[in-house]
Amino acid sequence: MHTPHSPRPADPLDLLELDSMLTPDERAVRDAVRTFCDRRVEPHIAEWFEQGEIEDIRGLTKELGELGLLGMHLEGYGCAGMSAVDYGLACLELEATDSGLRSLVSVQGSLAMYAIHAFGSEEQKTEWLPRLAAGTAIGCFGLTEPDSGSDPGSMRTTARRDGGGTSRSSGAESGGDWILDGRKMWITNGSVADVAVVWALTEDGVRGFVVPTDTPGFSAPAIKHKMSLRASVTSELVLDSIRLPGSAVLPEVRGLRGPLSCLNEARYGIAWGAMGAARSSFRAALAYAGDRIQFGRPISSFQLTQAKLTDMALELAKGTLLAFHLGRTKDDRGLHPEQVSYGKLNNTRAALDICRTARTVLGANGISLEYPVIRHANNLESILTYEGTVEMHTLMIGQALTGQAAFR
Structure with missing residues (x-):
């Protein structure tokens, strides 16, 4: 015989009781991110938005890393290895505070770190992923160009081989250095990044490159006068004949895939x-x-x-x-x-x-x-x-x- 439950008072913010769909572990992830945002970001976010900059972005990124949010859905190399639902719940709580905060985490983990994790060499993974996961380094992702947004296949950034360089690579991609030229636009984290994953057109099609931002010829001027995502760093990437070793290319992928x-x-x-x-x-x-x-x-x-x-x-x-x-x-x-x-x-x-x-x-x-x-x-x-x-x-x-x- 069915015994009716006593009716619970309705939660106006969750009339469908969607919270019941979460496991205890998922609730713990959700609550940890919400608590962090409420304590660390909410008191300041309106001011950061108005000023057009995040105060101490490096310190904030390191705190996000300590919480395990950077590349949290990736395995190994200091990443938390959590589920897609865990990552989604974290994104929801981050963006409930501000889209710029979620963009910082998303670009770091789902673009820069994911590209290296999925397509990088073991050397690239061990060099960058632990630092990016810890938040001691910041990454960005260079695909969009001033004249190439929805059509990345028309990109003008190029990478060409130059056999006269002093490549430090001894691997399969070591046939000389690479020379990159071009521009990328609307790049989140660009001006504060330590490493950029840059996509460029080569004679073999589109290839990805891991570019330390202290490479000569690389610059990332910040984009000003935004009326949206103001609590987020948005930049142009300028690549003026920057020289990279053969080991800089992502070896496991070619093309727009x-x-x-x-x-x-x-x-x-x-x-x-x-x-x-x-x-x-x-x-x-x-x-x-x-x-x-x-x-x-x-x-x-x-x-x-x-x-x-x-x-x-x-x-x-x-x-x-x-x-x-x-x-x-x-x-x-x-x-x-x-x-x-x-x-x-x-x-x-x-x-x-x-x-x-x-x-x-x-x-x-x-x-x-x-x-x-x-x-x-x-x-x-x-x-x-x-x-x-x-x-x-x-x-x-x-x-x-x-x-x-x-x-x-």
Whole structure:
């Protein structure tokens, strides 16, 4: 005979009880990241956003490394070796604080570290991965160019062999040095990085290179005047005939499969992270609606406000469920690129809509940095575009649906 449970009081931030889907270990990861963000970053993030810089970014990166968040889903070399769901939960909590914080972790772990871990030589892995995992070194990922965003195959950065150099490599890739020339644009962490993974066109197709940023001819001027991702370092990479040894090339990959597989890792994290920004904005709107008195009543008592809150709650829950599903699937059997596109496309669009709706609930206060909403909304304008635009992810899903490529 079924015995009915006593009804629990509803949690307005989790009406579907999604928290029950987590294992105790996953909750511990989530709580540890949330506690760190609340203690270390939340008190300062609005000021950092307004100033356009993170105070003591190296110190913060080292703390993130000590917490095990850098390359946390990778195995060995000082990496934590945690699950895809663990990594997703961390991205959600990081971006609930600020997209710039999640970008710092995502670019370090899912782009720079993943590229070296998946495609690098043993020498490259042992030299860089432990330092990057510990946060004592910072990495960046150079793919996008001023005239080559959604079409990386048209990149103009080149790498050519020069047999007259003094290569320090003795491996299979040691037939002389490499000379790199070109520009990369919109590169997170660029101006503070110790190492850059740079993709360049060679006579053998697109290849990746591990570039120490103290290499002569390398510079990374910061990009200023941003109105989005202001609490994030964004730079141009300038490669003026920089000379690298033969051992600098990533030996295990050729072609665009290399950078695109890295982007899929990062896009997966964005599907979770966007829901963090959305949750923060929804929470702010819900609390504000209960406190704000108009016409003698809290605005949460009005039908139109309740409709907005309901719509936000629905989209937040659906997006979080999608992220959970992708995480479980990734841990179980891996993800297809179009599945990652589902998450990135849906959740960034939904998160931006939630933030815009939350802004209307806050009225004029919605544009103040005293509340997180406008900061999240501004950040998500970038998240909507980077790691694949709305148009590109739409066409990736369209190709999977129809079997027809419509990119050109």
